[in-house]
Amino acid sequence: MKITGVTPIMKRYSENPILTSKDIPYASTMVYNPGVVKFKGKYVMVFRNDCFKNKKYHHTDLALAFSHNGIKFKVENKPLSFMRDGGYPGFASGAYDPRLTVIKGRCYLCFALDTFNGIRGGIAVTDDFKKFELLSLSLPDNRNMVLFPEKINNRFVRLERPFPVYGMYGKFKEKFDIWLSESPDGRYWGESRLVLGADKVKFSNAKIGPGTPPVKTKKGWLTIFHAVDIDENRKKCGWAGNWKKRYTAGVMLLDLKDPSKVIGISKTPLMVPQLPYEYETKGCRDNVIFPTGIILEEDGSVKIYYGAADTVIALATADINDLLNRCKPI
Numbered sequence: 001m002k003i004t005g006v007t008p009i010m011k012r013y014s015e016n017p018i019l020t021s022k023d024i025p026y027a028s029t030m031v032y033n034p035g036v037v038k039f040k041g042k043y044v045m046v047f048r049n050d051c052f053k054n055k056k057y058h059h060t061d062l063a064l065a066f067s068h069n070g071i072k073f074k075v076e077n078k079p080l081s082f083m084r085d086g087g088y089p090g091f092a093s094g095a096y097d098p099r100l101t102v103i104k105g106r107c108y109l110c111f112a113l114d115t116f117n118g119i120r121g122g123i124a125v126t127d128d129f130k131k132f133e134l135l136s137l138s139l140p141d142n143r144n145m146v147l148f149p150e151k152i153n154n155r156f157v158r159l160e161r162p163f164p165v166y167g168m169y170g171k172f173k174e175k176f177d178i179w180l181s182e183s184p185d186g187r188y189w190g191e192s193r194l195v196l197g198a199d200k201v202k203f204s205n206a207k208i209g210p211g212t213p214p215v216k217t218k219k220g221w222l223t224i225f226h227a228v229d230i231d232e233n234r235k236k237c238g239w240a241g242n243w244k245k246r247y248t249a250g251v252m253l254l255d256l257k258d259p260s261k262v263i264g265i266s267k268t269p270l271m272v273p274q275l276p277y278e279y280e281t282k283g284c285r286d287n288v289i290f291p292t293g294i295i296l297e298e299d300g301s302v303k304i305y306y307g308a309a310d311t312v313i314a315l316a317t318a319d320i321n322d323l324l325n326r327c328k329p330i
């Protein structure tokens with residue numbers, strides 16, 4: 001799939017990647033997909049750490065790092081023990097793809113969990129990144145959950161991405177869409193409704209998914225999503241056997257009062273894999289930009305954190321007004 005018209009409003013940090021497996025003081029092969037928040041005066045990052053032994057997958061941790069400027073992160077000496085090594089009956093791998101959201105002074109962690117019965121989306125809450133209270137685990141298959149940073153109409157609200165096997169495929173090989181659910185307490189979720197179908201995204205011919213948690217602006221909730229396009233002519237890349245996908249980033253704006261309504265969406269991707277650490281690594285899957293963290297600073301600048309090629313963590317910045325201007329009615 002050919003993509004044209006990428007507007008360069010995103011500025012990659014010149015010293016990208018900002019974190020690699022070399023920065024991890026314990027076993028690590030690839031680090032990616034970081035959730036980031038400002039919490040108690042610091043930037044906090046929780047990210048996925050995959051470990052291989054003798055070139056074979058061994059395990060996945062969630063790793064924790066802190067920063068004073070949102071650029072240079074110092075990784076803690078131990079991984080988070082949360083949901084690791086059998087924390088859940090039916091457990092198949094560690095929690096991964098974390099997203100962080102602060103709501104009323106508490107930090108919520110959304111994550112995916114591969115179990116022998118399918119993939120579940122989980123939500124936990126913490127006040128110190130030491131103790132976590134597990135609030136909910138979805139039915140399989142679901143993941144890429146992100147929480148809105150405040151209750152709306154007195155309910156917690158999340159975006160999520162179920163994997164319906166009997167979807168309407170049409171020209172799509174995998175058509176997975178972005179949904180929304182509400183909860184009075186973070187434990188019980190319902191009122192689920194479709195937000196954005198993958199068929200509405202001009203630069204996807206496969207699945208889409210929530211990327212970063214939404215941030216509030218006067219015009220609406222701004223949120224970054226990922227979009228996948230499959231091209232059978234793509235060369236095999238990375239370690240993954242038959243990887244024909246590319247992950248790009250898009251932006252959309254949701255209604256402040258009813259965030260299941262899309263006000264606008266970018267017609268072209270915000271970011272496509274363009275730099276060597278995004279499209280050509282010795283990692284697992286090349287051609288991946290997987291946005292998972294966002295900070296809206298007081299001066300209107302936005303930091304977007306993403307996993308690049310499922311191998312390293314990178315940062316790009318933009319102006320909030322440029323992102324809002326990219327969102328056009330569907």
Ligand code: BMA
Binds near residue numbers: 247285290310
């Ligand atoms: C998704 C998840 C992510 C990963 C992405 C790109 O399905 O597995 O962890 O970053 O694919 O490979």
